[in-house]
Structures are given as structure tokens and as C-alpha cells.
Amino acid sequence: MQEGARRVEVSGGGAALAVSGHDPLDLGRETNAEVLVLFTLKLDKAPASASVGLRCDGTGCGVRVPVTLPANGKFIRYGMPLKCLALKGADMSKVTAPFIFETTGPADYSLAEVRLGTDAEQVLPCN
């Protein structure tokens, strides 16, 4: 897993990593079925703040959910319920970026995988 991961070092300020595409995805079916956005992340230096978000097609269409992740140097498969993102107001029928990881301040992390699924090691709360 480490071999396939990508490490990101942020020297400071606001930064974000996104999985995005051109064609809006309809994730309505997945949202109804309690599916999660899974991302496997290792945090070596925790940022001042972090959020997991999503962008959808349309002006201002998008949400972010604040998350608190420990810097423990281990890969953990976190899960953000799609239903949480829908509750925050995202239009799940036209998702253009299903995963956006935003940080502020210096940070050092590695991301190994982003996918939809149900097998999270740790489900993140809908803050």
C-alpha cells in the first residue's frame, strides 16, 4: 500500500487535494444504500484543521465536513458517509468531485486509495 500511496507535504496555508472529473456522477443510488467515501490516509504531521468535502455541478454546489484526524503514522481507511454529505446540502445526483481533502497550516500526509464502499476501518462523524 505504501508503494502506491502519494505523499503530500504542505508548508503552510490552505491546501486541498481533490478527486474530480468532468462528467457529473449520480451518486443517488449509493447515497440511499448507506455507502461511504473511503480514503486510506496516513498522517505524519497533523494540520491545524482539516475537512472532507465534495463538489457538485452548479454555482456554489459543494459541502465540507470538518474532521479531526490524529497524526499516528499509520494508514487508516476512513469512511465519510455519503448520507452525511447529502445532509449538509450536497446534490448527490451531480457530483463533480466526490472527495476533497482540505487542510490549513503545515501538514504531512500520504493518501493511498479513494473509493466508494462500506468497509471503512473508521467511520467519521457527521460534524
Next chain:
Amino acid sequence: MRTSLRLVLGAAGALLLSAAAVCAPKASTAPADGKGVAHPSIWPKYRYPVPRDPAVEANIADLLKRMTLEEKIGQLVQADLCCVKPEDVKKYHLGSILVGGNSGPNGNDFAPAPDWLKAADEFYLASVDKSDGGVGIPVIWGIDAVHGHANIIGATVFPHNIGLGAMGDPALIEKIGAATAQEVRVTGQEWTFAPTVTVPQDYRWGRAYEGYSSDPKLVASYVGAMIRGLQGPPDKPNLLARDKIIASTKHFLADGGTRNGVDQGDAQISEQQLRDIHGLPYGPAIENGVATVMVSFSSWQGRKMTGNKSLISGVLKQRMGFGGFVVTDWNAHGQVEGCTNDSCPQALMAGIDMYMAPDSWKPVWNDLLKRAKAGEIPMSRIDDAVSRILRVKFRLGVFTAGKPSSRPLAGQWNLLGSPAHRAIARQAVRESLVLLKNDGVLPLKASGRLLVAGEGMDDVSRQSGGWTISWQGTGLNNTMFPGSTTLWQGLKQAMTARGGSAELSPDGSFTHKPDAAVVVFGEKPYAEFQGDRATLALDADLAGPYATMKKLKAAGIPVVAVMITGRPLEVNPAPGRGRRAWRTARSFRSATASPTSRRESHGRSLRRSPAMPATRGSISPTACRRRAGRWCWATSTGPTRSASPPFPPTPSPAGRMSLPPTPRCRKARGA
């Protein structure tokens, strides 16, 4: 999602990229006139054999007079355990509760069996509590006991339907139904959402393994047996006084006929195909008195089934004479044209009698009540739906059965996974094994030295697939399958019992050269759209054992390849074309195993099941030709399903940062 997305890194402000793609919006309106409207007169008529008891009819009429509108609406609504408490059932008079694949008592999907019975009592007692002056109609609890009572840890897990289809043994099907009903009764539920009577026409569909066969005649030959096993004979009321439960045939209609095998997609087929392929199994279902029918998420000719009055009311109820009640799938009403999860009177008007509204039950209840009071929904439709539900409840015997823990079989924990039921499961596993080719290595010499390699050979969840303990069948380990036998354990037992030996070596390495090797490979568990695939090939990350086979073959070791999968997949990349045993189902708790003796390797198990695809393309029903007498399958040759698949290769390995561009506006598939 992996095939059409890329990773972008940037300063926070730069991420609000404008979405450049302009795709046709998903149709949310009904199709043009005539499309998706059935003609009941061209469909067959059947006789629903459940007798109408005048005393019961008088009871129903009396209840209808005494029930408030709130009580009637409550009967039409089913809530999931995730989102409902016993006091809600009392307050809203809910007709039913369910547990979805990921739900369980007290928020615990892995709850031990006694917790399920305790919860059943709590909900029942709340439903019959008349302290608020109501009539107290007993609630019924539905569960996905689709291959045994497999939501429950310790229950017998039977092969999934594709494996049962490969047996060609309707008599055993009835025994499986009876054993499943008994185990459900142990934990206090009354209703299973089974059997699935889908006739899958494209095995890229993630639910294809839930179908017995792509041949409607074979599916139809099984349906009656399974319903009799679960419910007993149609003219014998009071199921709860015996060891029976009510069944549900699903998903009405053409869930397995969607274009490109997309789950919850659109069946773009003629009414004749709809009737002759997908409709056929509903004949024996109705003639054996199935108590409920679940309507499909999917569409026919662009119109969502859950809102299709011509098929639900016109064909199923009026023409085919179905006398039970009709339930929706999980929030499927929210997909009907003009509906949301919170509001869909269209479904009731189309002929739905009960809304499966797992987390949306309260808004659905409020919306129906408001519309009924406003006269937007005729009372005649509400009374008809309530009557159908009450009629099934009287047939079940739930008015007189007492609380779930007081009923026959309740709490007899030794029935869960009992030796007798496991014996039936083992027989089903043996009969469902499909031998593709044997050039002399089988049966194995049990006195020899066997190497067992590959992956998933010591993992019950890999053998069991989706709808096992959890919805996706993932997140499990062998300790959650007490009393089960993995493929490795079965092989080891069989070898050592006859004086031989077995060694487990996932990568195929060895110190002493074995006499033969068994290499196990196949799919990981999945359910519903999570199992949709673009091609009929193993995911790239699962093809590792091919190299192991190659290595062993090069060392001069005879190789038996065992593929555990939920569907037929291309096996041509597998080197060592010698022998390839292929197991159609992934179910096999106590599946011991592969043919180590001549007795097990012969007989039914030698019969060939659905044809293996020669390419990764789909199976075209129109290009179908008979193979091996029984299963109608062929690889297709159409332009969109050529030998060179029109899809990008399987998703990239984890962590890949950029993906090749994909055609714009291609239909996104499940992850």
C-alpha cells in the same frame, strides 16, 4: 468512480473548478405515451390458491371500520431497525419493520441471536399495545434470509441462487426453504425477502448471483419448491403455529433485464420479452400462494417499476390474480418520476401496498396521511392495501400467535446451524460444484501430498459472498462463522483422513515437491450495484494466482484451479489449461471441498452450468444458443459487446494518481 476521475492537488481556492461536462440530465419524468405501459390482456392468468375464509374477511371488514386513518396509513409503512424504536411502532401503528443487510438490534449488525428475538418481542408488544385506544395490529418483521438466515451469526449459510441453479435439483430447494424458515423462526422474524426469482440476462450485473439461472424455465421450476419450503402449502393457514414464514418473490419485474447489467437500471426490452423471460417465474410463485411480491428498483422502457400501475395493478394483481400484498424495495419509491424519498403517493396509486421506507418512514407516513385527509388518495385504495396486508397477517396467524418468543421454535438456538441443516447445505454445495474440465488429475489421490495455494481458500466470507452477516459480506472473519469449514480446512481433513497430507501456501512456494496443487482464486464478496462490473473478467488485483498456477505448472506439478465466484468470468488468462473446477456459488459454509474422492466428483456436480464466457464481453440473450442442454448462454458478437471490450481496463491499483481520459458522458457505474 475510479475509472472516470482524476486527482487534483492545489491551493484551496483553485479547487472550485467549473464542471465542464454537459451531459444529458437523468430523465426524471415519465417517458412518452405508450412507453412502459403494459397490456394485461396478453399476459397469462393464474389461480391464487390461498382460500378466502369468510370469518377472516368479516374480521378484516370489522377492523377497517374501527381503525383510524392514522392506523390504516401506519399499516402501509415499513421502517428499518436503523431508524425506528418500539415506541414509534406503537405511536405510528407501523405495519412492519425490517432489517437491511447492515442493520441489527441495538445498532449492532453482528448482534448475537438472542438479541434478535428480544427485539422481535419488544416491537411486537409495542404494536399490540392498545393503551392509546387503537386496534393494535401486530407488526411483522421482514429480513433478507436470501441464502439461509445468513444475517445471523451461527445460522446455516446455503449457496447463493446461482449455485442452487447449477444443481438442477428442485427437491433440495424445498428442503433449503424449510430449513431457512425454521432458523428464521428461532430468532422471531416472520417474513423473508426471498426467493429472488430474477432471470439475469447480463452477468456483469452485481446481483446476477441472486438469480437461479438466465433460463426462465429453470427459474420457474425452482420457485414453487422454494415457496412451499418457506410457507408450506398455500391452503394451510396459521403459518406461525407451525415452522413456516411468509415469502416474497422479487424483484418485479425485469430487475435482471437492465441494459448493460446496470443495477437499478432500465430494461429496454419488448413487452413480450418482459412477459416471457422475466415474468415466467411469477406464474409458479402465484400458483403456490406467495404472500408478498417486492417491486424492483429498476425501470422498464424508461418508466420506474415502482410507479408502473399497468404492471403492478394491471398485470400482477388483476391479470395474474396475485392475492397477497406488494412491497417496495429500499426507498425505491423515491426514484419514481416526480417522487422523493419523503413523498410518493404515486407508488400507492400504482398498486404498492407497503412502502419500504427505512429511514424515511416518518415523512412518508405524514405525507400519506396529509394527502388522504385532503382527499388526494381515495379511501378505497387505502382500504384495499390495508385489507391485503391484514389478509396476509391473518394467514400468517400473527393475531393469535402471541409474542415471538412464545411461538414454536423460538429460542431453540440449537436449530441455528443444526447438523441436519448443515447436511442439506453440504449436499447443495456438492451438487452446485461445476467441473469445467478434467484431463485425469481428478479425483486427487488422497494418500499424496497436496499443496493448497491462491487466495480466499481459508476465508469463509470469500466463500459466502454478499448478503452474509453484513450487506456486502465484507468486514468479517472466520470466527464469525462458528462451525463452518473453509476450503482449506476441508481439503486438509479429506487428505489427512486418508493418509495424505496438505500444506497451505498462498504464494505456491514449497520445500517438498507436492504431488498436486489446488490453486484457489476468484471474486471478493459484493452485493447489489457494488458488484456491477464493466467486463466479465476478474478485477486486476485478484489475478495474482494466475502467476502461481504458471509457476507450479512449470515445476511439473498438476494443478487444479478452483474459482470461487458469483458469476461466470473469463478464465482464458489463467495459465495451465489443464483442469479448472469452477464453483458457481460463493456460499459454501462447510463446503468441504473439492472433489477428493470419486464419489464427490461425479454425479450432478459434473454437469455444466452457465457457459463460461470466451471473452470479457457480455452475454447477449438474443444471440443465445443452448449449451450442455440446460443453460442458455453465449458470448455475444454485437458491436458494443465485442471481444475487445468497449470499456477501459479494470480500475487502477490503489494510489494511482492519474487515470486515462475516458469518453465524455459515459454512464457512471458503481464503484
